[in-house]
Amino acid sequence: MKWTGFRQLAVILGVFFTLTASAHAADGWPREIKTSRGTITLQHAPQRIVSTSVTVTGTLLAIDAPVVASGATSPNTRIADAQGFFRQWGDVAKQRGVQRLYIGEPNAEAIAGAAPDLIVVAATGGDSAIKLYDQLSAVAPVLVVNYDDKSWQELAQELGQATGKEDQAAKAVARFDAREKAVKASIHLPPQPVSALVYRPDGKAANLWTPASPQGQMLQQLGFTLAQPPANAASGQSQGVRKDILQLAGENMAAGLNGKTLLLFAGDKNDVQRVEGNVFLSHLPAVQGKQVYALGDDTFRLDYYSASNVLTQLEKQFSSH
Template sequence: MKLTTLRPVAAILGIFALLTVSAQAADGWPREIKTSRGVITLQHPPQRIVSTSVTVTGTLLAINAPVIASGATSPNTRISDDQGFFRQWSSIAKQRAVKRLYIGEPNAEAIAGEAPDLIIIAATGGDSALKVYDQLSALAPVMVVNYDDKSWQELATELGEATGKEADAAKTVASFDAREKALKQSIHLPPQPVSALVYRPDGKAANLWTPASPQGQMLEQLGFTLAQPPANAASGQTQGIRKDIIQLAGENMATGLNGKSLLLFAGDQTDAKRLESNVFLSHLPAVQNKQVFALGNDTFRLDYYSASNLLTQLETQFSGH
């Protein structure tokens, strides 16, 4: 090819490159994202996202973010599949070939092996990888997010901004909110107020969802009223640490479960019967009046998928009341 032919081609390619850069700039890239560990700068929409939080992974999948690998929890439980991914989005993860990096304890080497261009860490919870933050921040930008003080919709919006999936996040949230609004108009609420809780397997303690929790927020959006436990009912272990739960233990468990109905999260009908048979709780009005409702094993952490399943549970439980 002659030089005179190459020059116009080079010029065209140069113009195309400039247009591409301009288009990226117009879409907001590079983009600065505020996190609890400072501001991170993303030069372009991430293509290889690693989630160290199995809780956050579900929301990333819901907004079609390119998550390639994730930390996991213990496999083959009633909430997790054979990889340790949550059952509510397990099939989606398989379809998208999301790789399991490790179980439980964060592994910086495994994360590095995936060559991520964005790493997402939970600020709190059992799946937080903050202790290896410094190691990970040397590999790629690290986004620290909180999921215990906001709804999954708020988290989806936050993640959408960081991943360039704003439109997907908005569409997912709008679709869910429309379904939630429709359900609010059709269900018949059980006796109010309600105590929304996670009942511990040994029957000696419970975690009570507060209005600040995603579960509490969702219930209130649907018209439920959360019962306020006595101020002295909370265990000192959780005061000042977490805003989403109040830990009730020992004799304080019965005192704190003062709702006229009990909504049992992260549990099924077997767990509801176990609670009803607890001699220390048998005197509660909600138990005596058979107002104990199990809302599914996958509702301990809410993402789009588990929250959608929760709507189905509420519809099934309360449409006929």
């Protein structure tokens, strides 16, 4: 009788664990995520995500991913708050208790100290911690993502798949897309094509957004045409291999800014005045025609929050009503 009882118990437990495993699998876990550094396996939906990229943090917050800590940039600047978090989502991070790990240079000990079950690393850019990949992989699975060759919407969907926040990512994208369509229908485009750029404070150089950049893609979706700079306009590359920007300097800056309208990202009205007052740019059709517009300080990196702010700026400056 006892043996029969044990057998029955074993069968019951076997059925229980089988059902549990099946339910787990049906819920999408474990899942394998392909990255540029290979495939990682996540056993369950992450509960403690550490973002080493201040650029990617905004998109993680937009899809309600459980971010517990993030790298930061220099605090109290035009683009960053007292924490060194981007102003467009700094309040959201504060509400959710996101901790600052470090400012600038990635710190492996600080990252490990946050006890993450997923670490998000940018493959390129000034906020990339890719050089710490091997160290970080010993702490938790490391998700390497690119943000320089895709829109924030594509990045949101990629992050949603990795974090189990697919539905939240889809909703964020749908909200934005609906507003983008409304703005597109409500604005009157300035003279085309346009040069979309970040103007350096010293006035000696600029970064031109390419069609592959999130900024370039967003403008094209809104109906803007990006000007094609001369083939010899590029001044070189920095921050690794970048697909989203073309660096312009010296004489090449004026030659590369050949759009009939200049759209200044990461800029305000003061930047418009500086561009218009630059003697080396005074001959440009966009400058002579007073077709220089600022799209806000928080648009150097686009996420759900800053992209929404770009829509607001475009609506204000080019409203057809």
